[in-house]
Amino acid sequence: MQPHPDPRKGEIVEGDCIAELNRLESEFVHLIVSDIPYGIAADHWDVLHDNTNSALLGSSPAQQNAGAIFKNRGKPINGWSEADRQIPLQYQQWVGNWAGQWFRVLKPGASAFVFAGRRFSHRCICAMEDAGFSLKDMLAWERPRAAHRAQRLSEVFRRRGDIRSADKWNGWKLGNLRPTFEPILWFVKPYTIGATLADNMLHHGVGAYNDAAFSRYCDKSENVLRIGNAPGEGGLHPTQKPVRLMQALIELASQPDQIVLDPFAGSGTTAVAAALLNRRFIAIEQDASYVKIARKRLENELPSLI
Template identity: 25%
Template sequence: MTDWVDRVFCEDALAGMARIPDGSIDLILTDPPYNLGKDYGNASDQQSVDDYLAWTERWIDIALPKLKANGSLYIFLTWRFAPEIFVMLKKRLTMMNEIIWDRRVPSMGGSTRSFSSVHDTIGFFVKRKDYYFDLDAVRIPYDAATKKARSRSIFIGAKWLEVGYNPKDLWSVSRLHREHAERVDHPTQKPLEIIERMLKASCPPDGVVLDPFMGSGTTALAARRLGRRFVGFELNPDYCEVIQQRLAEPEAPVKKKAGAGRKKSPVVPAQAGTQVARAAKTQTNLGSRLRGNDEVEANTFTTEGSTP
């Protein structure tokens, strides 16, 4: 593999993705900014609607050529912008599913003028009909009572009864609470359970997943745990440090290669010529790092998925 694989580059993905050859990525899995005003250390989540959608279309047009012919894409979105972004993607890819992630938010609080929003929307898209998809890797086992109830002769020897059922397009997985063992210092971190399901289903063993918005690095961590390769980008240097720490944990050992010499860091600092990333590094306070910094354009970003 080349030197861009198993790396997270601390730089703007819109420029950084140029280092990835076209047709080299098995899966794009990403959680871009939702444009809901969250603080990621810059103004990436605080754009006008028109600017946000134009920026989204730019990164999509840069990222999609990186996919292999049988590649796929998963994208986390908010219901507020999913319709517009789905239309963008449907002009370029084939949509297979709209997946609803039920975050298991407790029944308290919320708006008194509308129904409480407790889900994220996930789009699953593919390039062509023979896309890679391993259903058996993500089947959910039946419990003993269900198997016993299916004891009639028509069920004997049925593969699906032994290996489990196909996950539906409603995924009920708890969001990561502050006390959760997975939780790190990132406002929109996605659970490993969800990211690993996507990787198992849509990225072959030793395949490469691209995440343009790494955030806390969940995509990279999941890929390493499952024997996949990864490449990603993250603008915020504090989040890059979080990714470095997570990938250094014993549960995520670096995959050794024959003839490999000194182990390289999986997180690569921004190049000296990257003005936006360089400006971000000069600040020290995460909460106020890039506010008011006129060197940072509205289309810079950093988020979870900016993880998964």
């Protein structure tokens, strides 16, 4: 197998991630950091199942009036049909389509950080474990802002004219608690050199974590990350993450000049973070409009690297 093109610093690749991963040599990559689709129908690229329903991508009357943040959500799980209940399994199968390729291209002992939605993260874990990965930890990214809409049950009854029920259920709500964190799943590929991770570090340069570097981003060496957006950051992608958040993960589990892979690159945040930290990168994105945005970001923020 021919090695993937490896420019001076890195590249943004337009294409399907599975096809592009096939071009990579085995044990070629030192770290994967990727904000994968969550499978919750947040946008057309996030619909990863084969059934449709009246609440998909904002097609129900209630969602039409819900505003941009909420109109793309699917039906609440307590209203799922039997077909809807297959969505979690289909998400797991979707992850399984590429998880084995992630495992193949990573060096032994290397890490993969996966942003996964709270609802289906367990399905992602199962698929990754089936591919050979071990779940090392689940980190929590504490979001600086979290949109929240939970309907007051008392108001539902009040609009029906049922004042007795409205008074009885005062303080109760329909919906979820405010989503203030997102899971970051930390997977590792089992190591094969010697008997310890120390041996693996000598041979492959991965396996341990850089606590000193991580402390520059977080006050404590803990698995809750409180890293917000820089001024003016955001607006390039619906699920865009802070550059410093990606930098913290990259520094935690890789070294300068090592290769960082993002198979779901979006607007290129992982690529920017990797380049700023003197890592080589391969960022794969199938949407041509986001590829253009990612390349423009690198041209504007890192002109000497392109």
